[in-house]
Amino acid sequence: MKKIMFVLPLLVFSLGAFSQTNALPMDERGKYTFLEVAELPLVKKEVMSANAKRFFKGYSKAIKLSSSEGDTAFYGKGKMVLNKSLVGVGHPTGEAKYNISLELRNGKYRLILTDFMFTPYERDRYGNFVPVAVSTALEKSPGKLNNTEWEKNVSSIAGESRKIADKLKTMMSNTVKDPKPETKKPAAISTTKW
Incomplete structure (x- = not known):
């Protein structure tokens, strides 16, 4: 009886952990969309605009x-590389x-x-992972054979999108318009004492 009482909560908690997915929601157009609205009441609009420009400049690769529409809206295109890793050794599976x-x-x-477009990677004759010529929209559901790989890609894209949103949030929470990096003066060298 004690064993059952010990195993039952473990089973319930483990099932709860598996039920949490990182899926992307669909918008009214039927496209997968990552949306985040963050409130930063202490940060002024001018400072937020400078922070946004710094964010795009910092992640220019x-x-x-x-x-951009003035200092209120910024539009762009991005690319993220999805990796598959097993115990520290990994390789890219594709890019979105x-x-x-x-x-x-x-x-x-x-x-x-x-508007996520997924391009799978394959190994070329030199052992490098290169993108395949065919890109598919993330909304296009694969058949039964590739369904698990597709679900992994969707959850990986959701995770990478969350990382981008977290980086943006830390950048936007800065309340100074142009933070000056701390510069250290080089130590004065005395040529008379030695």
Whole structure:
């Protein structure tokens, strides 16, 4: 009886852990969309605009800013590489391209990642992982054979989107418009004492 009382809570908690998924919701157009609205009441709109520009400049390799509407909206395209890892050894499984939009208001901002296009990677004759020529929209559901791989890709994209949102939130929570990096003066060298 004691064993059953010990195993039963473990079973219930483990089933609860498996039921938590990181899936992306669909919007009204039928596209997978990552949406985050964050309120930052202490940060002014001008400071948020400077922080947004700094965010896009800092991640210029992964996110390309294509247009902006003044200091209130920023639009661009991005790319994330999805990795498959087993005990420290991993390889890329594919890349996902997406559209990003960041809209600012006083005290809050809205981040939208949408229009995900997945391009799988395959190993070429030199052992490098390169993208395949065919990209598919994330909304296009695969058949029964590739369903588990597709679900892993969707959850991986959701996780990477969450990382982007967290990086943006830490960048936007800065309350100083242009933070100055601390510069250290080089130590004065005395040529008379030695």
